Amino acid sequence: MSEQSSSPSTSRRSLLTAALAAPVAAVGVPLATAAPAAAAPVDGCQTVVDWTAVTPAAGITPEAGAPLQARVIRLAGTEFLQLRGTLTCNLTADATLGTLPSTIVPPKLTRGVVPRNNYQGINAIRVEANTARALKVYGPQTSNPVTWIQLDSFSSVLR
Numbered sequence: 435m436s437e438q439s440s441s442p443s444t445s446r447r448s449l450l451t452a453a454l455a456a457p458v459a460a461v462g463v464p465l466a467t468a469a470p471a472a473a474a475p476v477d478g479c480q481t482v483v484d485w486t487a488v489t490p491a492a493g494i495t496p497e498a499g500a501p502l503q504a505r506v507i508r509l510a511g512t513e514f515l516q517l518r519g520t521l522t523c524n525l526t527a528d529a530t531l532g533t534l535p536s537t538i539v540p541p542k543l544t545r546g547v548v549p550r551n552n553y554q555g556i557n558a559i560r561v562e563a564n565t566a567r568a569l570k571v572y573g574p575q576t577s578n579p580v581t582w583i584q585l586d587s588f589s590s591v592l593r
Contacts, residue, residue: 478509479507479508479509480507480508480509481505481506481507482505482506482507482508482513483504483505483506483535483537483538484505485503485504485505485518486503486504486505486535486537486538487501487502487503487535488502488503488504488517488519488531488532488533488534488535488569489532489533489535490502490521490531490532491529491530491531491532491533493523493524493525493529494521494522494523494529494531494532495521495522495523496519496520496521497519497520497521497522500518500519500520500584500586501519502517502518502519502521502531502532502585503517503518503519504516504517504518504534504535504538504563504569505538506538506592512591512593513591513592513593514589514590514591514592515538515540515544515563515588515589515590515591515592516588516589517546517548517561517569517585517586517588517589518585518586518588519584519585519586520582520583520584520585520586521582521583521584521585522581522582523580523581523582523583524579524580524581525571525574525579525580526574526575526576526579526580527574527575527576528570528571528572528573528574529570529571529574530568530569530570530571531561531569531570531571531583532569533567533568533569534563534567534568534569535567536567538567539565539567540563540564540565540567540592541565541592541593542565542592542593543562543563543564543565544562544563544590544591544592545560545561545562545563545590546560546561546587546588546589546590547559547560547561548561548583548584548585548586548587548588549583549584549587550580550582550583550584551580551581551582553578553579553580553581554578556573556578559571559572559573559574559580559583560572560573561583561585561588563590571583
């Protein structure tokens, strides 16, 4: 014998139907035919510094189709440092990955977590960019070496 819940159950379909009907109830126009709201800015995300090569440190090799690059964007008044590229390496201790271009100087330490080779269940690693433009990685160990790092998910607040 199963016990029934005393609270009403709502299906996903009825929730979706209600969500699509809400604009009609509010303004009398179906969502699909409603005119767009005020036009968004043409460039809501501004590029402050376009993709620029990062000089890799010794022992760090960017993959041919995924070079090590950095850029700065501004979104809603906030500047972000973004990185991209895939690096092959053999790191067994904290290390420097490279040096940011002279056009990108972080005003403070900024950090993020990015994917790395999965070893013993560890598949992410901390990457930092400091005020001296050094791009560093923290976490490799002799018992848990890092053989590749993928930076495409790195996006960190600068100011």
